[in-house]
Amino acid sequence: MNENDDRLAGDLALAVVRFARHLRGRRKDSTVSLTQLSALNALASDGPLTPGQLAARERVQPPSMTRVIASLADLGLVSREPHPTDGRQVIVSLSDEGEHVINGEAEAREAWLRGRLDELSSADRDTLGGAVGIINRIIAGQG
Amino acid sequence: MNENDDRLAGDLALAVVRFARHLRGRRKDSTVSLTQLSALNALASDGPLTPGQLAARERVQPPSMTRVIASLADLGLVSREPHPTDGRQVIVSLSDEGEHVINGEAEAREAWLRGRLDELSSADRDTLGGAVGIINRIIAGQG
DNA sequence: TATTGTTATACTCTATAACTATA
DNA sequence: TATAGTTATAGAGTATAACAATA
Numbered sequence: 001m002n003e004n005d006d007r008l009a010g011d012l013a014l015a016v017v018r019f020a021r022h023l024r025g026r027r028k029d030s031t032v033s034l035t036q037l038s039a040l041n042a043l044a045s046d047g048p049l050t051p052g053q054l055a056a057r058e059r060v061q062p063p064s065m066t067r068v069i070a071s072l073a074d075l076g077l078v079s080r081e082p083h084p085t086d087g088r089q090v091i092v093s094l095s096d097e098g099e100h101v102i103n104g105e106a107e108a109r110e111a112w113l114r115g116r117l118d119e120l121s122s123a124d125r126d127t128l129g130g131a132v133g134i135i136n137r138i139i140a141g142q143g
Numbered sequence: 144m145n146e147n148d149d150r151l152a153g154d155l156a157l158a159v160v161r162f163a164r165h166l167r168g169r170r171k172d173s174t175v176s177l178t179q180l181s182a183l184n185a186l187a188s189d190g191p192l193t194p195g196q197l198a199a200r201e202r203v204q205p206p207s208m209t210r211v212i213a214s215l216a217d218l219g220l221v222s223r224e225p226h227p228t229d230g231r232q233v234i235v236s237l238s239d240e241g242e243h244v245i246n247g248e249a250e251a252r253e254a255w256l257r258g259r260l261d262e263l264s265s266a267d268r269d270t271l272g273g274a275v276g277i278i279n280r281i282i283a284g285q286g
Numbered sequence: 287t288a289t290t291g292t293t294a295t296a297c298t299c300t301a302t303a304a305c306t307a308t309a
Numbered sequence: 310t311a312t313a314g315t316t317a318t319a320g321a322g323t324a325t326a327a328c329a330a331t332a
Contacts, residue, residue: 024298033299035298035299035300060299060301061300061301061302063300063301063302063303064299064300064301067298067299067300068299071298086308086309087307087308087309088307088308088309089308
């Protein structure tokens with residue numbers, strides 16, 4: 001690690017937290033929060049999941065996911081149904097409207113961020129795209 | 144914008160929020176939260192500031208910054224002193240101990256993240272470093 | 287009257303601990 | 310007894326609205 005790498009952890013942590021603050025704050029007009037969207041996204045990628053699987057996938061504790069699922073169910077974006085063979089478990093599925101939020105509202109969502117990204121050079125967008133992949137690998141690598 | 148760029152806003156937003164969740168969760172043993180550290184960092188970069196200036200710099204509302212400053216003052220990491228000429232304003236300064244947190248504890252902080260970064264290739268670290276610069280420019284560009 | 291900062295209050299997101307139902 | 314999920318409770322971080330002090 002060179003000198004820049006030495007500061008990378010601190011710089012990256014601050015940049016990510018500040019950026020997350022902006023992203024949460026700038027999308028108040030959206031139908032779902034980023035936390036909710038992240039869970040919807042997991043269901044869209046992996047199909048129906050139990051709350052426990054969703055919590056593991058999103059790296060939050062089960063009670064946290066219970067609340068996210070409840071809020072999404074209130075909005076009609078997911079449905080909860082009993083597991084066919086195990087009475088303890090629940091199957092959470094994306095509803096038609098939830099699918100619509102994932103698929104159909106990409107244009108409207110993240111309007112602020114899309115505006116900022118449009119102003120960047122193509123090379124900078126490639127760098128951010130690369131960083132997204134690296135971040136997702138870092139997160140996925142954590143058991 | 145090509146097809147990948149089309150999805151970049153959504154992918155980036157999810158990656159940042161998930162990553163921020165990890166970063167906040169993984170540093171519970173640290174003396175200060177990332178929010179507190181971010182404010183300390185601003186004072187270290189810019190010198191003493193008023194609460195209003197800090198709030199603007201960190202892009203939070205003044206009452207939010209009041210709470211952050213109060214928590215940092217409780218920890219002895221900043222001091223609050225009256226403005227010399229304007230009785231309404233307050234000057235917030237880094238204390239010696241606050242400076243120590245900024246300068247001296249880099250090694251101990253972000254241990255989890257540093258471990259993950261060590262496992263990356265040098266090229267990946269460069270990509271993340273580039274992304275940090277781009278993110279900071281995006282944030283700084285917002286009035 | 288306008289500005290700066292604080293207090294009061296509330297909401298979101300997350301956690302741990304305790305509980306219920308089922309296996 | 311062990312597992313899956315929920316409820317109860319708490320704490321951090323953020324916001325808006327109302328207030329006090331000063332300019």
